[in-house]
Amino acid sequence: MTPDEQLELAVSLESAVWQALIDGDAAADLGSLAEHFIGVYPSGRSDRAGHVAQLDDGPSVLDYAIDSPVVLALADDCLLLTYEASYRRTGAGSAKRMHVTSVWQRFDGRWLNVFSQDTPVEDRTV
Numbered sequence: 001m002t003p004d005e006q007l008e009l010a011v012s013l014e015s016a017v018w019q020a021l022i023d024g025d026a027a028a029d030l031g032s033l034a035e036h037f038i039g040v041y042p043s044g045r046s047d048r049a050g051h052v053a054q055l056d057d058g059p060s061v062l063d064y065a066i067d068s069p070v071v072l073a074l075a076d077d078c079l080l081l082t083y084e085a086s087y088r089r090t091g092a093g094s095a096k097r098m099h100v101t102s103v104w105q106r107f108d109g110r111w112l113n114v115f116s117q118d119t120p121v122e123d124r125t126v
Contacts, residue, residue, distance in 0.1 A: 010069070011083075021061040022063065029055060040115075
């Protein structure tokens with residue numbers, strides 16, 4: 001796979017997770033996460049069940065954008081994607097930004113998210 005194909009694949013996989021959050025589709029979210037998934041967030045660490053639980057009350061995100069994505073092939077079957085996300089949560093007025101890093105690994109021909117870390121973007125003044 002070329003670097004451009006790796007980037008296209010990783011962004012597509014990541015976009016499917018965002019779409020599940022918009023749709024409130026817990027089954028799609030669950031299906032994209034490896035059983036041993038670990039998420040690291042400003043609120044702490046989470047497992048697969050915790051990630052899916054954010055959809056218990058329906059959609060958790062109104063919209064999103066993936067900006068400046070970069071992919072790094074860690075192995076033939078493992079991709080690291082990092083990007084800046086702009087998004088709005090349901091019930092929230094203003095958009096937020098965060099740096100996201102996700103690791104996607106292929107198991108038996110199926111790509112699953114094994115790790116994700118979200119770091120809020122801090123506004124800086126110079």
